[in-house]
Structures are given as structure tokens and as C-alpha cells.
Amino acid sequence: MQNFEALQRIITTLANKNEELHNFIETLSHLLAGVQVNSGQVVSDLEEEFDTLFSILEEAKESMTNTIKQEQARKSHELQNQLTQSTNALESAEELLEFANHALDIKDEEEFAKAAKQIKDRVTMAPAFRLTMKPKATDNMTHLMVDFSQERQLLQGLRFLPVPRAPEIEVQDCMVVDNAVTIVWRMPVEDSKIDHYILEYRKTNHEGLPRVKDERCWELVDNVKNTEYMLTGLKFDSKFMNFRVRACNKAAAGDYSDPVTLETRAFNFGFDSSSSHLNLKVEECSVEWDPQGGKGLDSKVKGKENKGSAHLTNLKNMTRSGTPSPKRGSNTRSPAPRGGRDRFTGESYTVLGDTSIDSRQHYWEVKALKDCKSYSVGVAYKNLGKFDQLGKTNTTWCIHVNNWLQNSFAAKHNNKAKSLDMPVPERIGVYCDLDGGQLSFYNAESKQLLHVFKTKFTQPVVPAFMVWCGGLSLSTGLQVPSAVRSFQKAENGLAGSNSSLNSMAQ
Numbered sequence: 180m181q182n183f184e185a186l187q188r189i190i191t192t193l194a195n196k197n198e199e200l201h202n203f204i205e206t207l208s209h210l211l212a213g214v215q216v217n218s219g220q221v222v223s224d225l226e227e228e229f230d231t232l233f234s235i236l237e238e239a240k241e242s243m244t245n246t247i248k249q250e251q252a253r254k255s256h257e258l259q260n261q262l263t264q265s266t267n268a269l270e271s272a273e274e275l276l277e278f279a280n281h282a283l284d285i286k287d288e289e290e291f292a293k294a295a296k297q298i299k300d301r302v303t304m305a306p307a308f309r310l311t312m313k314p315k316a317t318d319n320m321t322h323l324m325v326d327f328s329q330e331r332q333l334l335q336g337l338r339f340l341p342v343p344r345a346p347e348i349e350v351q352d353c354m355v356v357d358n359a360v361t362i363v364w365r366m367p368v369e370d371s372k373i374d375h376y377i378l379e380y381r382k383t384n385h386e387g388l389p390r391v392k393d394e395r396c397w398e399l400v401d402n403v404k405n406t407e408y409m410l411t412g413l414k415f416d417s418k419f420m421n422f423r424v425r426a427c428n429k430a431a432a433g434d435y436s437d438p439v440t441l442e443t444r445a446f447n448f449g450f451d452s453s454s455s456h457l458n459l460k461v462e463e464c465s466v467e468w469d470p471q472g473g474k475g476l477d478s479k480v481k482g483k484e485n486k487g488s489a490h491l492t493n494l495k496n497m498t499r500s501g502t503p504s505p506k507r508g509s510n511t512r513s514p515a516p517r518g519g520r521d522r523f524t525g526e527s528y529t530v531l532g533d534t535s536i537d538s539r540q541h542y543w544e545v546k547a548l549k550d551c552k553s554y555s556v557g558v559a560y561k562n563l564g565k566f567d568q569l570g571k572t573n574t575t576w577c578i579h580v581n582n583w584l585q586n587s588f589a590a591k592h593n594n595k596a597k598s599l600d601m602p603v604p605e606r607i608g609v610y611c612d613l614d615g616g617q618l619s620f621y622n623a624e625s626k627q628l629l630h631v632f633k634t635k636f637t638q639p640v641v642p643a644f645m646v647w648c649g650g651l652s653l654s655t656g657l658q659v660p661s662a663v664r665s666f667q668k669a670e671n672g673l674a675g676s677n678s679s680l681n682s683m684a685q
């Protein structure tokens with residue numbers, strides 16, 4: 180026998196190691212493929228960046244060349260104009276000089292005076308005396324010379340971006356409390372250039388290192404400024420969650436940290452439609468009373484029922500709108516086998532959860548829809564009949580709310596009730612400790628204790644509900660709140676007055 184058990188342990192160890200190796204091989208294959216893809220991508224990005232640099236240099240060269248050509252054209256135009264004007268002035272001056280030389284040979288005084296006056300007038304208007312003798316431009320082009328020595332140094336200093344190192348998640352400082360997860364990490368070396376962090380997480384049902392081929396995708400929280408982050412309002416509908424972090428500077432994001440896996444177990448269940456009354460419309464997380472739900476089976480039910488007083492009494496208890504009275508129905512119903520029960524018996528509109536509780540502590544919350552007239556919340560053994568009433572048997576425990584005719588709020592078990600002298604909360608929290616034999620009800624918002632049942636559960640239980648003229652919504656995937664855990668620890672050593680129903684038959 181010992182050898183058999185030892186072999187079983189060896190087989191289990193080998194199977195776990197094989198699964199671990201399969202996961203590691205998948206991870207390596209995924210990384211190898213990623214190296215090929217990412218290498219090609221960064222080469223493409225590099226070529227694109229250099230092409231951009233070349234384009235910028237070509238544009239700068241063309242622009243600066245155009246500037247030189249424009250300056251050349253401007254100076255050439257200015258000097259050419261001056262040259263043309265000066266040439267014309269010189270020709271005019273030479274002609275005037277020749278005319279003046281000829282005038283010196285004139286013997287007639289009157290003719291000489293006339294020529295002298297003409298020469299004087301022409302000299303006054305001569306272009307040579309109206310021109311500036313300073314060039315409007317120089318041949319110097321040094322103002323358009325360049326020195327790219329600094330730019331060359333910058334280009335020669337081109338390097339890959341400085342990438343932050345991978346952070347390290349401090350697993351011992353991470354917390355999973357009240358459906359919130361706090362992740363804490365640090366940098367292996369202080370880096371003042373880090374701008375922010377990216378936190379990624381995903382849900383999984385696999386313990387250990389994250390699997391490449393997991394059924395869920397990574398979700399991310401960007402622009403985290405500190406080395407700590409709290410994810411709140413989570414629904415724990417998986418056994419574990421994977422987390423990883425990467426640091427980012429203004430230029431690039433670094434490698435991911437080594438991933439960590441944290442346990443996020445919680446009690447998840449839905450309404451079991453196969454266990455519900457025909458007049459209940461059941462969805463996964465909601466149930467609503469539907470007076471037309473069993474209408475198609477009325478003729479079959481009536482055929483099986485005795486047409487005597489039991490059926491007539493039920494008809495009398497119907498309201499004008501056709502809504503049955505839960506109280507009157509329960510008071511007038513005569514005992515009958517399950518198949519002959521009145522399907523409109525009050526407080527028998529039950530539905531069970533689809534998952535049983537066989538150990539540990541669990542917590543869930545229930546909210547009644549507006550104007551719900553009557554409902555119960557509790558637990559029951561799995562053998563509860565479809566039309567059994569919660570709290571009326573020794574296998575069901577519940578708190579019951581009645582808003583029809585006369586308001587009441589009571590804890591019920593084994594056909595006995597204890598009135599609860601407190602307001603009915605909008606949302607009710609249910610805490611079940613099967614091993615400790617305790618069922619507690621709380622105000623889900625304030626965590627005020629409403630009632631405690633203490634008993635010894637002899638078999639697994641399932642969440643149980645009753646609703647009439649209204650509906651209930653269900654919240655699961657919840658951890659036991661820390662306030663409830665603290666209260667339970669303080670309560671375990673004390674005998675509470677809220678357990679008066681414990682003396683009833685269990």
C-alpha cells in the first residue's frame with residue numbers, strides 16, 4: 180500500500196513537471212517567434228528613421244543651396260545694373276569730352292559762348308555726375324558658409340534609446356483583500372528618468388508561471404506614477420491572477436518584470452434554473468417572479484388536483500389582479516404529496532444556487548429589485564423540494580423580508596421565526612462557514628450583523644432563495660470582506676444573543 184501511494188506521488192510529480200515543461204516550451208517558442216517578428220520590426224523602424232534623417236538633410240541641402248543661388252542672383256543683378264549704368268555714363272562723358280575739345284577750336288566768340296553754355300548744361304545733367312561710385316554688392320559670400328561639426332558629432336553619437344530595466348514585483352508586499360489587489364514593485368537600480376509604469380494583469384485558473392496560450396487576454400493600466408497600484412472592484416471569477424509591470428521613460432518602454440501569480444479564489448455560482456419554481460424567470464445572476472410562467476401547465480395541474488376545498492380555497496385567495504397571496508395560501512394549504520402541491524403556495528417560489536458548499540468560508544450578496552413584495556435569502560440542503568418553503572424545514576436557514584400587507588423582517592428555520600428589529604438593508608451579505616457551522620447575514624454596505632445561525636451542518640448546502648412579486652439580483656465572486664472576517668474572529672469566542680433560533684430543532 181505504501182509503495183502504491185509513493186508511486187502515485189511520483190506519477191503526480193512527473194505529470195506536474197511534464198505540464199510545466201510543456202508550458203515552458205510554449206513560452207520559449209513564443210519568445211523565439213517574437214524575436215524574429217520584433218527584430219524585423221525594429222530594423223524597419225531603424226530604416227524609417229534613417230530615411231527620415233536623409234530626407235531632412237536633403238531638404239536642408241536643397242533649401243540652403245537655393246538660398247545661395249538667390250543671394251548670387253541678387254548680387255549679380257545689383258552689380259550688373261550698376262555696370263550698365265556706369266558704361267552708359269562713360270560713353271556719354273566721352274562724347275561730351277570730345278565735344279568740349281572741338282569747342283576750343285571755335286574762333287567766333289558768339290559761337291564759342293554758345294558752345295560753352297551748352298557744354299555747361301550737359302555737364303550738369305551728365306549721368307557720370309549722378310552715379311554713386313560705391314558698388315551696391317560685394318563678391319563676399321562667407322555669410323553663407325556652414326560648419327556642421329556639432330551636427331556631425333551628434334550624428335556620430337547616434338545610439339539606441341536608453342531603455343529602463345525591468346521592475347521587480349515585491350510579492351511579499353502584495354495584498355489580495357476585499358476584492359482588491361495591491362501590487363508593489365521596485366526598480367533594481369534607481370532610474371530618475373522613468374516617467375511612468377504600465378501594469379498588466381489577467382485572470383487564470385492555472386497556478387504558477389503564466390501560460391502563453393491562456394484563455395484570457397492581458398488587460399493594462401497605463402500611466403501609473405508610483406511603484407504601487409491597487410486594482411479595486413474586481414470580480415474574482417478565476418482561481419488566480421497574473422501580474423507584470425514595465426517601466427517607461429519619455430522615449431521607450433522597458434522589459435516586463437518577471438510575472439507573479441496571486442490567488443484570487445472566491446465563491447462563484449449562479450441560479451440553477453432546473454431547481455426553480457415554474458413561476459420564476461431565472462437568468463445566471465438574476466431571478467424574477469413571473470405570474471405567467473406556469474400558465475401552460477395549469478390544465479395538467481388542475482387535472483391532477485382534487486377539485487374539492489383545497490382548490491376552491493386557493494381561488495378565493497387570489498387577488499383581483501390574479502396575484503396569489505403568499506400568506507393566505509400557506510395558511511390554507513392542506514398537506515399533499517409533492518406532485519399534488521398547489522403551485523401557487525406562498526413562499527414556495529424558490530430557486531437554488533448551482534454550486535454547493537462543502538467546506539471553507541464563502542460570501543455572496545443579494546439585492547432585491549424595487550418594490551419586491553416578499554423574498555428570502557439563505558441556504559438549504561440539496562434535497563430541498565422545488566416547492567418547499569425556506570425556513571419551514573430543519574434543512575433550510577434564511578432571513579425573510581415581507582413588504583406585502585404587513586411589513587416584517589425575520590430569521591427563519593425549522594418553521595420558527597425570530598423578528599429582526601432593524602431596517603432592511605438595500606443589499607444583504609451572506610456569510611457561510613460550513614466547517615465552523617455558522618451562517619451569518621450582514622448589511623452589505625455597513626457590514627452590520629443582521630443575524631447568526633449556529634448549527635452543525637451534516638451535509639453540503641446550496642444557496643437558496645425565494646421571491647414573490649419582484650426579483651433578486653446576485654453578486655458572486657466576492658471574497659469574505661475583511662470587516663466580516665474581523666467580526667467572526669471576535670464573535671467566535673462569544674455567545675451572541677442573535678442565536679436564539681439555535682435552540683430550535685436542527
